[in-house]
Amino acid sequence: MNNGTTSPKSSDQSPDQNDVLLEIRDLKIEGFADEKWNPIIKGIDLTLRRGEVLGLIGESGAGKSTLGLAAMGFTKAGCRITGGSIVYDGIDLVSATEAEKRALWGTDLTYVAQSAAASFNPAHRLIDQTIAATVREGLQSSQAAKADARDLYGALSLPNPDTIGDRFPHQVSGGQLQRVMTAMAMSSRPKLIVFDEPTTALDVTTQVEVLLSMRKAVKEFNTAAIYITHDLAVVAQMADVIKVMQHGHEVEEADTRTMLSDPKEEYTRSLWSVRMLEKEPVHSDDIVLSIDSVDAAYGKAKVLHDVNIKLPRGKTVSIVGESGSGKSTTARVVIGLLSASTGSVSFNGERLPAHLKNRTKEQLRKIQMIYQMADTAMNPRQTVGEIIGRPLEFYHGLKGADADKRVIELLEQIDLDESFFDRLPSELSGGQKQRVCIARALAADPEIIICDEVTSALDQIVQEGILQLLLRLQKEKNISYLFITHDIATVSAISDEIVVMNHGAVVEQGSKDAVLSPPYPEYTKLLLSSVPEMDPDWLDAVTAKRSS
Amino acid sequence: MSKQNTYSPSAEVGSVRTRRTRKQRIWIELKKAPVSAWVGILIITFYAVMAIFAPLIAPYGEAEVFDVPFAQWDDTHWLGTDQIGRDVLSRLIFGARNTIGIALATTFLAFLIGGSLGLIAAINRGWLDQLISRGVDVLMAIPSLIFALMLLSIFGSSAWSLIMIIAVIDSTRVFRLTRAVAVNVAVMDYVEAATVRGEGLGWIMRKEILPNIMPPLVAEFGLRFCFVFLTIASLSFLGVGIQPPTADWGSMVRETAQLIQFAKYDIKAALTPLIPAGAIALITVGVNFLVDWFLQKSSGLRDE
Numbered sequence: 095m096n097n098g099t100t101s102p103k104s105s106d107q108s109p110d111q112n113d114v115l116l117e118i119r120d121l122k123i124e125g126f127a128d129e130k131w132n133p134i135i136k137g138i139d140l141t142l143r144r145g146e147v148l149g150l151i152g153e154s155g156a157g158k159s160t161l162g163l164a165a166m167g168f169t170k171a172g173c174r175i176t177g178g179s180i181v182y183d184g185i186d187l188v189s190a191t192e193a194e195k196r197a198l199w200g201t202d203l204t205y206v207a208q209s210a211a212a213s214f215n216p217a218h219r220l221i222d223q224t225i226a227a228t229v230r231e232g233l234q235s236s237q238a239a240k241a242d243a244r245d246l247y248g249a250l251s252l253p254n255p256d257t258i259g260d261r262f263p264h265q266v267s268g269g270q271l272q273r274v275m276t277a278m279a280m281s282s283r284p285k286l287i288v289f290d291e292p293t294t295a296l297d298v299t300t301q302v303e304v305l306l307s308m309r310k311a312v313k314e315f316n317t318a319a320i321y322i323t324h325d326l327a328v329v330a331q332m333a334d335v336i337k338v339m340q341h342g343h344e345v346e347e348a349d350t351r352t353m354l355s356d357p358k359e360e361y362t363r364s365l366w367s368v369r370m371l372e373k374e375p376v377h378s379d380d381i382v383l384s385i386d387s388v389d390a391a392y393g394k395a396k397v398l399h400d401v402n403i404k405l406p407r408g409k410t411v412s413i414v415g416e417s418g419s420g421k422s423t424t425a426r427v428v429i430g431l432l433s434a435s436t437g438s439v440s441f442n443g444e445r446l447p448a449h450l451k452n453r454t455k456e457q458l459r460k461i462q463m464i465y466q467m468a469d470t471a472m473n474p475r476q477t478v479g480e481i482i483g484r485p486l487e488f489y490h491g492l493k494g495a496d497a498d499k500r501v502i503e504l505l506e507q508i509d510l511d512e513s514f515f516d517r518l519p520s521e522l523s524g525g526q527k528q529r530v531c532i533a534r535a536l537a538a539d540p541e542i543i544i545c546d547e548v549t550s551a552l553d554q555i556v557q558e559g560i561l562q563l564l565l566r567l568q569k570e571k572n573i574s575y576l577f578i579t580h581d582i583a584t585v586s587a588i589s590d591e592i593v594v595m596n597h598g599a600v601v602e603q604g605s606k607d608a609v610l611s612p613p614y615p616e617y618t619k620l621l622l623s624s625v626p627e628m629d630p631d632w633l634d635a636v637t638a639k640r641s642s
Numbered sequence: 643m644s645k646q647n648t649y650s651p652s653a654e655v656g657s658v659r660t661r662r663t664r665k666q667r668i669w670i671e672l673k674k675a676p677v678s679a680w681v682g683i684l685i686i687t688f689y690a691v692m693a694i695f696a697p698l699i700a701p702y703g704e705a706e707v708f709d710v711p712f713a714q715w716d717d718t719h720w721l722g723t724d725q726i727g728r729d730v731l732s733r734l735i736f737g738a739r740n741t742i743g744i745a746l747a748t749t750f751l752a753f754l755i756g757g758s759l760g761l762i763a764a765i766n767r768g769w770l771d772q773l774i775s776r777g778v779d780v781l782m783a784i785p786s787l788i789f790a791l792m793l794l795s796i797f798g799s800s801a802w803s804l805i806m807i808i809a810v811i812d813s814t815r816v817f818r819l820t821r822a823v824a825v826n827v828a829v830m831d832y833v834e835a836a837t838v839r840g841e842g843l844g845w846i847m848r849k850e851i852l853p854n855i856m857p858p859l860v861a862e863f864g865l866r867f868c869f870v871f872l873t874i875a876s877l878s879f880l881g882v883g884i885q886p887p888t889a890d891w892g893s894m895v896r897e898t899a900q901l902i903q904f905a906k907y908d909i910k911a912a913l914t915p916l917i918p919a920g921a922i923a924l925i926t927v928g929v930n931f932l933v934d935w936f937l938q939k940s941s942g943l944r945d946e
Contacts, residue, residue, distance in 0.1 A: 429838050450838060458840040471831040475853035488839060538839075 115285055115318050116142040116165060121178035123160055123169060134160050134173065136342040144285070145316040149333030149350070151323060151365070153553045154524060157342040158322045162288045165320055166203040167195045183285065200227030204279035208291040210271040214263035220274050221259025228282040239281060246277040249314065250307040268417075269300035276308050280315065287312070289321045293328060297416040297580045298624040305331055305626075306637060324553045326365060327626035330354055331633040338362050350630050365554065366628070373565065375590040375606040378406035381443075382574050383428070383461075383542055388437035390427050397423045399599045401437070405542065408572040411603075412589035414579060414621065420598035421578045425544045428576065429463055441542075459489045462535035466547035468527035472519040478505070478530050479515040485537040504533040508563060525556035532563065536571075544576045549584055561587050582625040586610060594618050675935055682931030689925050693739040700732040705887035712901070715910045722914055724898055730914060733889035737918060740890050741878075742925070744801060745871040748808045752870070753863060756813030760820025761847040764828045775821070778814045786811045787876060794882045804883060808873055812866060819862050823855040857936070864933030868926045875922050891918035 123135040135157045142148055142165075150158045163169065167180055167187030180187040182203070187195060204227075207213045214223060224246075225239035234242065240259070247255035250273040263271060272292055279287050292308070293301040309332055312319050321332045329336055329350075336353045338345040338361070346359050357363050383405040390398040398420050405411045413421045426432040428439055430450030439446045441460065447453050465471035472481055482501045486492040492500055502512050508529040519527055528548060535543050545564070549557040565588060567573060577588055585592060585606070592609040594601040596617045602609060614622065623636055675683075692699060701720075702708075706728060713723040721730035759778075763771040781789075790807055797803040827833065828851060836850050877883035878892025886893065898915040905912035 431834065431838065450840070453840075455840055458838065463835070463838060465831045465835070467831060471835055473832045473850055473854070476849075485839060488841070534835075 113143045114141060115144045115146075115183060116140070117179075117181045118161075118165065119179050119181075121161070121164060121180060122176045123157075123164060124174055124176050125160075125170075126172045126174075131174070131176075134342055135164065137178070138339075138342075138344050140165070140337065142286070142318050142320065144318055146335065147312060147319045147321055147333045149321045149323065149329035149336040150339060151326060151329050151336060152339035152345075153324065153555055155341075156339040158324075158339055159290055161339070162290050162320050162322045163205075165286070165288055166199060166205065168199070197231065201231045201233060201282040202285050204282065204284040204287050206272075206275050206279050206287060206289045206292045208294055210275045210292075211263065211268060213275060214271065216263050219260055219262060220266070224259060224274060224278040224281050227278075231282070233282055243277060243281055246280050246311070247274070249311055250274075250277055251303060252277075252307075267300075269296050269304055272296060272304050273307055276304075276311060280311055280317070283315055283317075285318060287317055287319045289319060289332075291323050294323065294325070298582070298626075299416050299620060301328070301626070302624045302633070302636065306633060308332070309633070325626070326554070327628050327632075330628050330630050331626060338365065354628055354630065372586065373410075373588055373590070376409065377590070377605060378409055380407040381405065382407040382441070383576070384440045384443075385424065385428065386438050386440065388424075388427055388434040388439065390423060390432055390434050392423075392432070397598045398427065398434075399597075401595075401598075401600055403576075403593050403600065403603060405574050405576055406590070407541075407574055408568065409590040410568065410575040410577050410588050411591045411593060412577040412579060412585045413593045413595055414582065414585055415595035415601075416580055416621070418597075419595045421580075421595055422546055423598070424595070425463065425546055425576065425578055428544060429461055430458075455489065459485075459538045460541045461544065462538050462540040462542070463544045463546065464528070464531050464535050464548045467551060468524065468531050469519070471531050472527065472534075474519050476518075477515065478517050478519075478522075481519075481530060482533050482537050485534060489538050500537070504537055507536065507567070508533045509559075523556075524552050525559060528552065528556075528560055529563065532560075532567075536567065540573065542574045542576065544578070546578045547580070548577075550579065550581060557584070564588065582610075582622060594621065671939070678931045679935035682928045682933075682935070685924060685928030686932065689738055689742060689928070692735055693742050696735045696739045700729075700735040702729040702732040704728075704733060704736040704889050706732070712911070714908070721917060722911065724894070724914075730894070730898075730917070733894060734891070734918060734921065736889040737891045737894060738921070740884060740888050741871065741874060741892070741922075744805060744884065745867060745874055748805045748812070748870045748874070749863060749867045751805060751809035752812040752816050752866060753859070755809060756816025756818075757820045757852075757859065758847070759813070760817045761824050761851055762843070763817070763821045764824035764851070765833075765843065765846060767825075767828075771821075774817070778817050781811065781814045782818075787873065790873065790877060791880070791882060794877065799882050799885055801884065801888075804874065804877070808870055812870055812873075816862065816866065819858065820855065823858050824851050827851045827854045861933050861937045864929050864936070868929050871922065871926065891922050894918040 118138060118140040121135055121138045121140075122133065124131040125134045126132075138157075138161060140148070140161070150162060152158050160170070160173065164175065164180060165182075167182070167190060169175060175188055178188070182198070185194070185198075214220070221240055221243055224243045225234075225236065228234050228239045229236050233239075243259055244255050247258055252258050252270055252273050258266065258270070258274070266274065276292070289308070293304050296304060305328065311317075319332075321329060323329050333350050335347065335349050337347040338353075338359070340361055345361050346353075346357070348358070353362070354366075357366055381404050385401055385403040388398055388401045389396065401420070401424055403411065403413070403424070413424060415421050423432065427434050430446065430448065430453055433448035438448075441457065446457060450458065479498065479501050482504055483497050486497045486500055498515075501515065505511060505514055510526065510529060514522070514526070514530075519530070522530065531548075549560050552560065561584065564575065568575065575588070577585075579585060589606050591604065592606055593603040594609065594615070594617065601615050601617050609618065610622070623639070626632060708719070708723055708727040708729065710723060711725050711727040713719050713727070715722045719729050719731070721734065724730055724733070759774050763774045790811055793807045794803065797807065833846060833850050836846050841850075874883055874890075875892035875895075878890045879896045881893070881896065883892055884890035895915050895918050901911050901914050902916075903912075
């Protein structure tokens with residue numbers, strides 16, 4: 095089982111059959127939770143030819159990742175395959191022994207995980223991890239594999255391909271790490287790579303580079319791939335065929351162009367239409383929050399340079415920029431977690447104390463914040479009722495039955511109901527968590543809510559729900575939003591004005607229409623052109639434009 | 643299937659289930675517990691019953707003196723009498739009450755001191771953290787038994803000074819652990835959210851951080867209890883712990899220790915000093931069984 099595992103059988107078969115690399119028939123998988131087995135995959139068929147890229151798309155919980163792993167014959171702990179077959183290159187992976195599968199994993203079948211940072215061993219150099227499986231299975235000598243890895247780094251457009259492998263995982267950026275992981279997956283020249291949301295954690299400008307290099311590498315080595323994502327625009331760039339999944343069922347499958355232009359099913363169309371949310375921008379001169387020439391630093395490292403932002407009452411100002419551009423730091427200065435070294439933040443024309451310790455309860459109450467990761471923004475040991483109830487008690491002195499009544503009102507405002515009162519955060523979905531965080535902010539009855547990437551961890555459909563909720567609340571309560579994001583589609587859906595930030599400075603601020611239409615400053619142009627569009631030719635077009 | 647194609651936020655989690663009550667959850671956990679955990683529970687229950695109902699169970703009084711010192715095992719004195727003629731079995735039962743009571747009080751106090759300081763240090767992370775941590779380092783640098791002996795000879799061997807001194811010395815270990823686990827929680831967004839809301843230190847310590855670091859603390863409580871127990875027994879054996887006439891296992895071992903040399907004449911008499919020693923060993927084992935089980939499953943937040 096050392097070198098290659100192509101069974102002799104496959105070469106005897108007819109050319110048509112020979113083309114098929116992976117065939118899944120009526121696959122059923124169950125997961126153990128709550129002391130019983132629950133179906134996760136409910137009978138899925140999948141056929142993948144050599145060199146073909148299949149895009150798997152659907153909401154969280156649709157069973158995408160489970161199916162992706164099952165394609166390699168692997169199930170997570172607590173899951174079991176209860177029916178169907180997975181035939182990879184003539185080998186039935188359902189009945190194959192652990193040892194047989196182990197020989198395929200890491201060599202013929204490889205996997206690129208969503209979080210590269212969590213998947214690398216911090217104690218070993220990148221190149222040693224890149225070639226580990228290749229050398230272990232004796233496909234290549236260590237020397238040859240290393241030379242090959244350096245070529246791969248080059249093919250994946252990593253900087254300094256000859257030396258980057260000598261670094262440790264923490265010494266490269268997230269996007270680079272994701273590409274190193276792709277190189278790791280390519281090192282053994284696998285026949286099938288499973289990409290599980292490899293660009294979800296990256297920001298737009300990095301995402302384009304990673305996508306491009308992945309696609310190049312897959313095409314160059316004629317590798318078949320399963321690309322799992324919830325981002326349609328991304329899958330449109332990568333896949334030849336798209337399969338849409340929901341609740342463990344297949345909704346439909348078609349080749350990319352057909353699927354994009356003419357989806358058959360209602361559910362697919364609803365996925366497609368998500369990004370149609372638009373808001374008519376309104377200009378206003380009634381400024382509720384004003385950030386005036388703020389400089390700020392973490393220790394000696396200066397992160398904000400002369401930032402000026404004005405937030406009109408009842409309107410939304412979006413701050414866009416890639417990671418490290420100072421978006422979140424600006425938010426921290428506004429809420430007083432970080433004191434500005436110069437400049438000031440004024441609320442309703444009144445200068446706020448720089449640090450939150452010196453602010454009054456009223457000042458704190460009026461500026462609330464919603465976080466990116468709803469998971470870590472809620473205490474896992476408190477119930478929804480306690481989480482939403484605390485600001486009511488703290489700011490408004492509501493207790494007992496009054497507070498409970500108000501919590502239920504708030505739950506209804508965010509489209510949830512009474513039954514959520516006693517649940518723990520771990521018993522909520524991602525979207526529900528974010529809604530509870532919104533309710534917690536609302537409970538304080540604020541004038542301004544700072545939204546720090548509140549939708550970036552969510553599925554598109556859920557994202558749309560949250561954005562609509564935020565828009566509705568703004569209309570009802572005249573709340574102003576300072577909306578931090580790197581997603582341009584979200585920006586156009588929600589904002590009245592846009593601030594573009596880069597390297598801790600404001601590149602431009604203006605009304606949405608003014609910023610999103612030419613002429614752009616150089617950086618805005620790069621940012622806007624990096625947002626994937628639902629057009630399979632978009633990536634090529636961007637590459638052509640940038641190289642020219 | 644009707645909600646397949648429409649989106650509703652409250653239907654995102656497929657099967658809505660009602661949360662089990664605490665009682666149900668505890669029962670489910672117990673049913674899954676390994677044998678060792680059950681043995682631990684039984685041992686601890688046995689000791690607890692002995693300690694609580696000591697006056698009812700013990701055949702004679704704690705300090706009741708009989709005519710015959712070093713009496714043999716017989717029907718009136720099942721385990722014989724000690725050097726001044728007190729019933730060994732009765733003192734063993736009363737000893738459970740005293741030794742366990744003092745050990746529990748000491749451990750609670752150690753957790754109160756070490757836990758609060760650890761939480762404060764973890765939240766503060768500044769000069770205060772440095773001050774407390776370095777102070778704790780200094781205390782930990784001194785061998786604890788010798789330090790305890792020294793302090794006891796300064797302050798005298800009353801039950802209160804015993805509790806205070808061992809609690810302070812042991813709180814350094816509790817501080818280390820609390821600070822280490824609390825630091826990870828203190829950087830979470832929900833703690834930041836509480837800070838931004840304007841919550842005070844007390845709320846953040848008790849409501850935001852403490853519930854999330856309970857499992858390792860509870861496990862440590864069990865282990866710490868064993869160590870405190872052994873420390874008290876050692877000090878009593880050395881004569882500076884719990885003072886007579888209060889019955890205590892450590893001093894019981896010391897008082898009857900010389901009987902061991904008569905093993906070749908009377909095996910039962912020689913066993914007398916080993917029985918309180920065995921009692922100490924057994925409870926330590928029992929607590930450890932329970933703690934092991936608890937440690938194994940301490941990370942789970944879900945009630946399944």
